[in-house]
Every structure is written in C-alpha cells, then in structure tokens.
Amino acid sequence: MSPILTITDLHKSFGDLEVLKGIDMTMQKGDVVSLIGSSGSGKTTLLRCVNLLEDFERGSIELDGEAIGYRHDGGERRRLSERHIARQRAMTGMAFQQFNLFPHMTAIRNVMLGLTKTKKMAKDEAYAIAEKWLERVGMIERRDHFPGQLSGGQQQRVAIARAIAMNPRIMLFDEVTSALDPELVKEVLAVVRDLADDGMTMLLVTHEMRFARDVSSKVVFMHHGRIHEEGPPEQIFGAPETDRLRGFLANSEM
Amino acid sequence: MNYDFNFSVIWRNWELLAQGLGLGLFLALVSIAIGCGIGLLAAFGMLSRHRVLRWIAVAYVSAIRNTPILVLILFCYFALPQLGIALDKIPSFIFTLSIYAGAYLAEVFRSGLVALPKGLREAGLAIGLTELKIKIHIIIPVMLRNVLPSLSNNFISLFKDTSLAAAIAVPELTFYARKINVESFRVIETWMVASLIYVVACYVIAWFLRQLEQRLAVPR
Numbered sequence: 197m198s199p200i201l202t203i204t205d206l207h208k209s210f211g212d213l214e215v216l217k218g219i220d221m222t223m224q225k226g227d228v229v230s231l232i233g234s235s236g237s238g239k240t241t242l243l244r245c246v247n248l249l250e251d252f253e254r255g256s257i258e259l260d261g262e263a264i265g266y267r268h269d270g271g272e273r274r275r276l277s278e279r280h281i282a283r284q285r286a287m288t289g290m291a292f293q294q295f296n297l298f299p300h301m302t303a304i305r306n307v308m309l310g311l312t313k314t315k316k317m318a319k320d321e322a323y324a325i326a327e328k329w330l331e332r333v334g335m336i337e338r339r340d341h342f343p344g345q346l347s348g349g350q351q352q353r354v355a356i357a358r359a360i361a362m363n364p365r366i367m368l369f370d371e372v373t374s375a376l377d378p379e380l381v382k383e384v385l386a387v388v389r390d391l392a393d394d395g396m397t398m399l400l401v402t403h404e405m406r407f408a409r410d411v412s413s414k415v416v417f418m419h420h421g422r423i424h425e426e427g428p429p430e431q432i433f434g435a436p437e438t439d440r441l442r443g444f445l446a447n448s449e450m
Numbered sequence: 451m452n453y454d455f456n457f458s459v460i461w462r463n464w465e466l467l468a469q470g471l472g473l474g475l476f477l478a479l480v481s482i483a484i485g486c487g488i489g490l491l492a493a494f495g496m497l498s499r500h501r502v503l504r505w506i507a508v509a510y511v512s513a514i515r516n517t518p519i520l521v522l523i524l525f526c527y528f529a530l531p532q533l534g535i536a537l538d539k540i541p542s543f544i545f546t547l548s549i550y551a552g553a554y555l556a557e558v559f560r561s562g563l564v565a566l567p568k569g570l571r572e573a574g575l576a577i578g579l580t581e582l583k584i585k586i587h588i589i590i591p592v593m594l595r596n597v598l599p600s601l602s603n604n605f606i607s608l609f610k611d612t613s614l615a616a617a618i619a620v621p622e623l624t625f626y627a628r629k630i631n632v633e634s635f636r637v638i639e640t641w642m643v644a645s646l647i648y649v650v651a652c653y654v655i656a657w658f659l660r661q662l663e664q665r666l667a668v669p670r
Contacts, residue, residue: 313579
C-alpha cells in the first residue's frame with residue numbers, strides 16, 4: 197500500500213534560524229501519529245508545512261502521491277499557484293490551538309463555508325453534511341449559536357467538524373487542547389479519539405502524553421528540528437532509548 | 451436685549467428645510483457608501499506587500515486628511531473643470547465627500563484589519579479558500595462589524611459636513627436656512643431652528659445606528 201503522506205528531507209528556516217533540519221517521515225492510511233517534544237523543537241512548524249501554512253526551502257512533502265506546494269521545472273523549484281495550493285490545502289484538515297472559528301457565523305455556517313465556497317456545493321447539500329458532522333462532535337443542538345456563545349471545548353469541537361467536513365485525506369491537530377480549561381479537555385479528546393477509532397489518518401501535535409499513548413499508532417519525539425526518536429507508543433513511553441527522551445518524559449505530566 | 455421672536459416665516463418654509471435635511475442625509479449616505487469602498491481599497495493598499503501600492507494609499511490618505519474639507523469642495527467644484535473634469539454641483543459634492551470619507555475610513559479599516567487575529571486567515575486557508583475569498587467572506591465582514599461604532603461616528607460627522615455643500619449652492623439644509631435668513635432678516639430664529647434640526651437629526655441618526663450596531667455586532 198502506498199503511503200498517504202511522505203515527508204522527505206524537509207528543511208525550514210525562519211531567517212537565520214533553522215527550525216526543521218531534515219525531517220523524513222511516512223504515514224499510511226489510518227495511522228495516528230503524535231508529535232511530541234519541548235516547545236521550539238519544530239513539531240508545530242512541521243505540522244504547518246504539511247498544509248502549506250509555512251513555506252519550506254528544501255525537501256518535499258507528498259500527499260497521496262502528489263507533491264504539494266512546489267513543482268520542479270527543469271531543476272528549478274517553483275511555488276505552485278495560489279489556486280493550486282488552495283486546492284491542495286483542502287486535502288488536509290487542520291484544527292488549531294486557538295480554534296479560529298469565524299466569529300460572525302453560526303456554528304453550522306462555519307462548517308458550511310468550505311463546502312460551499314471551496315467545494316462549490318449547493319447550500320442544502322452543505323447543510324446536510326454540516327449537520328452530520330456537528331451531530332458527530334455532539335454540537336448539533338448548538339448549530340445556530342455563534343462562537344462567542346460557546347465554551348472553548350464546544351468551539352474546538354465545531355472547529356474539528358469544520359475541518360473534517362471537507363473530507364480531508366489527513367487531519368492535522370495542532371495542540372487542540374492547550375488553550376482549554378482542564379475540565380474541557382476531555383470532551384475534545386473524546387472527539388479526536390472517536391475519529392481515530394473510525395480510521396481517520398491523523399497527525400497531531402500534543403502535550404497530552406497519556407492521550408498520545410492511548411490513541412497513537414506511532415509517536416515521534418522531536419528535538420531541535422530533528423526526529424530524535426520514534427516508535428510505537430509502548431516503546432516511546434515504556435522503554436525510551438535516549439536520555440533526551442527520558443528527560444523530556446520525566447518533565448511531562450503523565 | 452429687546453427682541454421679538456417670530457418664527458412664522460420659518461414655519462412657512464418648513465418644506466424647504468425638510469427638503470434640505472433630506473438632501474443632506476442622502477448626500478451623507480451615498481458618500482459613506484462610496485467612501486467605504488474607497489476606504490477598503492486604501493486600507494488594503496496601506497497594508498499591501500507592494501511598495502508602490504502602499505505608497506499610493508498612504509499618499510492619498512495623508513493628502514486628503516491634511517486638507518480642509520471646504521478647500522476640497524471648492525477645489526473639486528471650481529478647479530477640476532479647468533482640468534477637464536466638470537461635474538454638476540451635487541455629483542461634485544458627492545465626489546468630494548466620498549474621497550474625504552474614504553481617507554478617514556481607510557484609517558479606521560486599517561486599524562480594524564491589523565487588530566484581527568491572524569488565525570482567521572489561516573483557518574480560511576486551511577479549508578481551501580483563496581486569499582480573495584478569505585477577504586470577502588471572513589476578513590471584511592468581521593472587521594466591519596468590529597469597527598461599526600467608528601463607522602457610525604464617521605457617518606454623523608459626514609452628515610454635519612454636508613452643511614458645507616452650501617458653499618457651492620447645493621440646496622441642503624444650510625443653504626435653505628441662509629436663503630430664509632436673507633429673505634426674512636429673521637437671523638436668530640433661522641439659525642436657531644437650523645441648529646436644532648441638526649442636533650435632533652444627529653440624535654435620531656445616532657439612535658438608529660446604535661440599534662443597527664447591536665443587530666449586526668458579532669454575538670458574544
């Protein structure tokens with residue numbers, strides 16, 4: 197089976213600061229990969245490269261066999277057109293730490309926007325799909341509420357519905373519980389776990405180690421822009437090989 | 451002071467005053483609508499990555515904001531025809547007031563745009579929207595709702611500025627007040643009533659705009 201995501205020798209700098217120093221990674225359909233590591237290790241940047249919210253200078257990312265972001269023209273590397281990149285971005289779904297719901301739209305209209313404007317779906321078709329996903333994340337009763345009228349956990353669930361309603365090949369979760377009050381974390385993690393159980397391919401940056409251990413098929417520990425150690429969760433959390441990972445885990449709440 | 455107040459000449463001319471008030475409101479409405487369009491373009495221009503666009507937008511905004519509006523009105527009405535752009539009184543005034551409103555609104559919109567969280571644009575990108583669609587469906591509607599109070603203030607200012615149209619004989623409220631004044635010599639009465647009409651009109655407009663703000667504001 198060909199991988200759904202292939203990252204090869206990915207390099208990314210912010211000015212003089214190189215934050216990704218050659219990342220190689222593959223994911224199969226249905227994989228749930230957690231990126232862990234201290235802040236500044238590059239895990240969020242890696243995630244943002246996958247849906248082209250960040251440019252990258254070297255290396256390649258292939259999504260379902262398609263090179264994203266750049267094409268090579270007789271040895272010259274060129275950024276794809278904005279329209280082309282927008283289309284590729286729609287193949288990935290992203291949930292953000294700060295939810296980023298559109299504050300002037302109700303929950304259901306948040307979910308519908310990508311369907312009607314990117315996928316050019318008819319309103320009623322988009323409405324039905326949006327209803328289905330709001331139901332799935334337990335937010336159907338709040339469909340006509342505005343983001344400002346919802347709790348953080350509820351907003352995040354709507355944001356996840358908005359991303360997944362686009363039917364992406366892979367879902368990206370960027371610290372989706374970090375901005376939440378502790379009592380709201382559970383409801384969001386339950387939604388993520390439900391999607392994982394359903395076979396969704398997912399790449400997540402998380403500080404919830406217990407959750408990463410429970411839900412992941414693979415855990416990747418990043419340090420200083422490189423993959424420092426990776427493996428199945430039992431190995432990463434049960435028998436870490438490097439001192440660095442042992443130190444990191446010792447400092448993380450389990 | 452011994453002065454016999456006599457308002458009868460003003461009551462006799464109430465229709466003129468009402469017409470003048472109506473025209474003033476119309477001028478302000480049309481100008482703010484056009485000014486919003488100009489202001490949006492200028493605001494995006496000021497924030498553009500392209501130096502030339504930025505320069506043009508900043509030059510426009512600072513030139514207009516540093517010129518007295520009466521001078522702008524006279525310039526557009528008397529000088530532009532010499533340059534081959536001849537407009538009638540009312541179109542000329544609307545043109546001036548729109549350009550003027552655009553420069554002030556550009557500043558309002560610019561700060562509104564800067565204040566938006568970056569995540570809104572990224573969330574739009576993440577669902578596959580292009581930059582233009584993000585502006586149309588997300589950035590502009592959210593920003594406009596956030597700056598509604600400033601927009602209301604600007605509208606009221608513009609409405610008061612329509613009195614300057616009298617300088618080029620646009621028949622709005624101030625123009626008719628002056629006419630009644632000249633014809634009746636009822637100086638105090640005329641200008642008292644004219645002032646009162648402006649005050650009441652501004653209060654009523656402000657009240658309407660507050661209702662509108664509450665209906666359109668982003669719910670919290």
